[in-house]
Amino acid sequence: MKTLIVIPARFASTRYPGKPLVELTGASGVAKSLIRRSWDAACSVPGGHHVVVATDDDQIRSACEAFGAEVVMTSSECRNGTERCAEAYQVLGSDADVVVNLQGDAPLTPPWFVDALIGAMTPDVQVATPVLRCDAKAHAGFMEDRANGRVGGTTAVFDLSGRAMYFSKEVIPYTGRTFDNTETCPVFHHVGVYAYRPAALAQYAGWGEGKLETWEGLEQLRFMERGIPVQCVEVDAKGRDFWELNNPVDVARIETIMKEQGID
Numbered sequence: 113m114k115t116l117i118v119i120p121a122r123f124a125s126t127r128y129p130g131k132p133l134v135e136l137t138g139a140s141g142v143a144k145s146l147i148r149r150s151w152d153a154a155c156s157v158p159g160g161h162h163v164v165v166a167t168d169d170d171q172i173r174s175a176c177e178a179f180g181a182e183v184v185m186t187s188s189e190c191r192n193g194t195e196r197c198a199e200a201y202q203v204l205g206s207d208a209d210v211v212v213n214l215q216g217d218a219p220l221t222p223p224w225f226v227d228a229l230i231g232a233m234t235p236d237v238q239v240a241t242p243v244l245r246c247d248a249k250a251h252a253g254f255m256e257d258r259a260n261g262r263v264g265g266t267t268a269v270f271d272l273s274g275r276a277m278y279f280s281k282e283v284i285p286y287t288g289r290t291f292d293n294t295e296t297c298p299v300f301h302h303v304g305v306y307a308y309r310p311a312a313l314a315q316y317a318g319w320g321e322g323k324l325e326t327w328e329g330l331e332q333l334r335f336m337e338r339g340i341p342v343q344c345v346e347v348d349a350k351g352r353d354f355w356e357l358n359n360p361v362d363v364a365r366i367e368t369i370m371k372e373q374g375i376d
Contacts, residue, residue, distance in 0.1 A: 115161040115230055116208035117154045118184075118200045120193035121147050121176075121216040123169040128360060132172050132216050136357075137367050138376040146357060147172060149219035151181050156223040159230070162208065165216075166200035191321065192331040194306065198317035201310060209233075211313055215304040217357045220369060225347045229307045232345045238312040239335050240343040241276075242303040243268045244354055248291045251299055253355070253365070254283045255290065262359050266302040266330060268344055276342040279330050303347065304356055306332065312340055 121132040128134075132147040144152075147165065154163045165176045168188040176183050184203050190196040197213045210233050212226060225242050232240050246254070246267075257264030267284050269277045278284065279302055291297045308316075312335070322337035324330075335342055353369045355362060369375070 113210055113230065113233065114208045115159065115210045115212060116201065116204070116206050117157065117161050117163045117212045117214055117226070118197040119147070119150050119154055119163070119165045119214050119216050120186075120190075120196035120200075121150075121165055121167045121169070121172050122190075122196075123167075123172055128358070131357065132167075133175055134357070134363060136219060136363065136370065138370045139374045140376045142376055145175060146219055147176060147216050148179050150214065150216045150221075151176070151179070153219060153221050153223065154214050154226075157226045157230075158223065159227070161212075162206070164200060164204070166196045168196075194308075194313070194331045194334075195317055197306075197308070198313045201313060206310075208310070211308045211310060213306040213308070215356075218304045219357070220352070220354050220366060220375070221303065221305060222350070222352060222354075224350070225303055226305060228347050229305060229345055232343060233307050233309070237343045238309045238340055239332070240307045240345055241268075241332065242305055242347045243270070243300040243344045244303055244347055244349055246297045246299045246301050248293050248295070248297065249353070250301055250355075251283075251291055251297050254299070254301075257359075258283060262361070263329075264358055264362075265356055266304070268300050268302040270300075270344040274344045274346070276332075276336065276344050278336075279328070279332055281328055281330070300344075300346075301354065303354065315340070 135143040325333040
């Protein structure tokens with residue numbers, strides 16, 4: 113299955129301007145930009161897939177070209193990463209069977225997350241995304257963000273066949289309690305990666321923003337509001353912590369994880 117991996121990146125983030133160029137220091141003390149770490153994560157996915165960065169910003173383009181990344185310039189009118197992936201696919205004239213959106217704020221995404229996602233793209237699946245069951249530490253991080261008024265990661269609920277029922281920046285399902293390491297937490301962290309069939313991606317780009325998408329600020333809800341199912345693919349962290357860079361406070365969180373787990 114021919115796969116195109118797109119890393120959408122924009123400078124003018126509402127919550128964290130310039131986020132793709134923020135530097136993160138790994139276990140050996142080496143600092144690399146967030147977009148460089150996201151590129152390295154994409155290139156480590158087995159299969160030799162075509163990887164590109166899609167941006168509308170010259171600073172990001174220059175930084176990416178400096179470390180050897182292929183860059184596709186896209187419109188500043190793109191409202192989210194999915195729209196940017198759709199435009200990149202068109203600009204490239206790609207004939208890929210599957211397009212993967214590896215968002216540029218998830219440098220800790222293990223390659224097996226993306227590999228599992230690609231493997232889940234059976235002919236009847238139009239859109240898929242990974243979910244990771246929270247442990248006590250991850251759940252506490254979500255609750256801490258919400259208690260302090262920060263918009264952190266996203267959670268997901270899905271039916272018995274894995275079809276998404278809803279995604280939210282609130283912590284769902286509501287439990288009203290904390291968990292310890294001896295318990296199974298019912299909350300799933302939505303990992304910010306998507307796989308699309310090109311036809312679904314083209315449809316998405318032609319639709320206007322949906323109400324739920326606008327309220328939650330979650331691009332995948334546009335598919336659900338239009339009746340296109342989103343398949344959730346449960347992945348295994350294999351002992352690694354996973355967190356995304358959503359707010360400035362997350363830099364320290366991610367650097368701590370990298371140092372604890374020997375990630376350079």
